[in-house]
Amino acid sequence: xxxxxxxxxxxxxxxxxxxxxxxxxxxxxxxxxxxxxxxxxxxxxxxxxxxxxxxxxxxxxxxxxxxxxxxxxxxxxxxxxxxxxxxxxxxxxxxxxxxxxxxxxxxxxxxxxxxxxxxxxxxxxxxxxxxxxxxxxxxxxxxxxxxxxxxxxxxxxxxxxxxxxxxxxxxxxxxxxxxxxxxxxxxxxxxxxxxxxxxxxxxxxxxxxxxxxxxxxxxxxxxxxxxxxxxxxxxxxxxxxxxxxxxxxxxxxxxxxxxxxxxxxxxxxxxxxxxxxxxxxxxxxxxxxxxxxxxxxxxxxxxxxxxxxxxxxxxxxxxxxxxxxxxxxxxxxxxxxxxxxxxxxxxxxxxxxxxxxxxxxxxxxxxxxxxxxxxxxxxxxxxxxxxxxx
Ligand code: NIG
Ligand code: FE
Numbered sequence: 001x002x003x004x005x006x007x008x009x010x011x012x013x014x015x016x017x018x019x020x021x022x023x024x025x026x027x028x029x030x031x032x033x034x035x036x037x038x039x040x041x042x043x044x045x046x047x048x049x050x051x052x053x054x055x056x057x058x059x060x061x062x063x064x065x066x067x068x069x070x071x072x073x074x075x076x077x078x079x080x081x082x083x084x085x086x087x088x089x090x091x092x093x094x095x096x097x098x099x100x101x102x103x104x105x106x107x108x109x110x111x112x113x114x115x116x117x118x119x120x121x122x123x124x125x126x127x128x129x130x131x132x133x134x135x136x137x138x139x140x141x142x143x144x145x146x147x148x149x150x151x152x153x154x155x156x157x158x159x160x161x162x163x164x165x166x167x168x169x170x171x172x173x174x175x176x177x178x179x180x181x182x183x184x185x186x187x188x189x190x191x192x193x194x195x196x197x198x199x200x201x202x203x204x205x206x207x208x209x210x211x212x213x214x215x216x217x218x219x220x221x222x223x224x225x226x227x228x229x230x231x232x233x234x235x236x237x238x239x240x241x242x243x244x245x246x247x248x249x250x251x252x253x254x255x256x257x258x259x260x261x262x263x264x265x266x267x268x269x270x271x272x273x274x275x276x277x278x279x280x281x282x283x284x285x286x287x288x289x290x291x292x293x294x295x296x297x298x299x300x301x302x303x304x305x306x307x308x309x310x311x312x313x314x315x316x317x318x319x320x321x322x323x324x325x326x327x328x329x330x331x332x333x334x335x336x337x338x339x340x341x342x343x344x345x346x347x348x349x350x351x352x353x354x355x356x357x358x359x360x361x362x363x364x365x366x367x368x369x370x371x372x373x374x375x376x377x378x379x380x381x382x383x384x385x386x387x388x389x390x
Contacts, residue, residue: 002051003035009056015333015346034353037381064128064354065309066335069296073146074136076102091276093200103136119388122307126356135160158192181213193219197233204232226250244338260289265338267294270315271304284321294334314370353382
């Protein structure tokens with residue numbers, strides 16, 4: 001492994017207020033040195049004795065984006081469903097069935113190459129960590145092989161067998177819950193357990209039983225909460241100490257207060273708000289309450305078919321009421337907290353050298369220039385990469 005110095009960085013976002021100004025810990029004209037995949041110095045000038053130099057004049061260096069919520073193990077396309085929403089049709093969980101059918105029919109190598117394509121897109125827009133869920137298999141075999149594909153790409157794998165009740169169990173939903181608890185969870189070896197607790201998905205009792213079964217097998221809980229309706233999901237999230245409650249579009253004032261005084265991150269999904277039912281200013285309500293907030297792509301073929309965290313930052317600012325600084329923090333250190341990771345999400349000595357270099361003089365351009373890919377290069381563990389690998 002070799003050392004690199006990033007020199008003359010016009011704007012460095014450290015997310016470390018002990019190193020730089022404001023909540024983002026901004027340093028101007030800085031130098032960052034990484035060695036053996038880890039940040040070893042934040043300084044000025046051009047150091048000697050490093051293996052390579054990257055001149056960052058007029059550029060911005062940030063922690064790589066941490067995308068803590070994605071559903072990229074799938075096959076098929078639901079563009080028609082998106083078009084119907086543009087004609088006024090509401091988003092429901094009903095469309096998931098068509099992706100389940102396509103996913104079951106796909107080979108492992110189809111699923112892997114689709115995931116690779118989406119991860120390469122994500123990398124090209126600055127994502128360096130991606131959580132990946134199963135959830136479009138909904139049989140023992142298809143959930144386990146979805147996770148197997150995901151494991152080749154990330155440490156952050158999530159079992160979401162509890163996405164919706166599959167057609168075969170329509171008249172016996174608790175039979176499917178039993179299958180998840182007694183068969184799928186024990187074999188899954190995922191890091192995380194997730195449940196879509198909502199209308200048309202899993203009820204609070206089923207949700208809690210599945211999360212607790214996951215926990216007893218060493219999986220860590222996270223949850224899809226209040227996307228389509230408000231219910232008990234936030235209470236359950238806090239009761240099981242979930243790392244994150246995600247979506248939260250229909251949250252009540254009490255849900256927001258509960259999250260703000262908990263250890264559970266509120267993860268908002270600007271791509272889903274954009275593509276389905278917009279809850280304007282959703283972010284402001286959580287931020288003003290003092291919650292720890294993350295944003296993530298939710299990349300999936302139904303409610304949010306984007307891999308771009310810069311797009312999510314721009315949407316968070318213009319649609320959800322975030323300041324630019326809050327959105328950038330939510331997409332980096334916020335995502336790291338939602339994954340309970342302390343080695344990523346900030347640029348300070350000892351952290352992983354997961355970095356994104358922007359061809360722009362300020363991080364503000366991420367929201368100011370929507371739809372333009374400003375990423376010059378992405379570094380994982382101190383290495384410039386153009387193809388996603390674990
Ligand atoms: O997070 N809410 C549940 N699951 C996905 C959407 C799934 C789909 O529509 O295919 C989500 O938005
Ligand atoms: Fe989701």
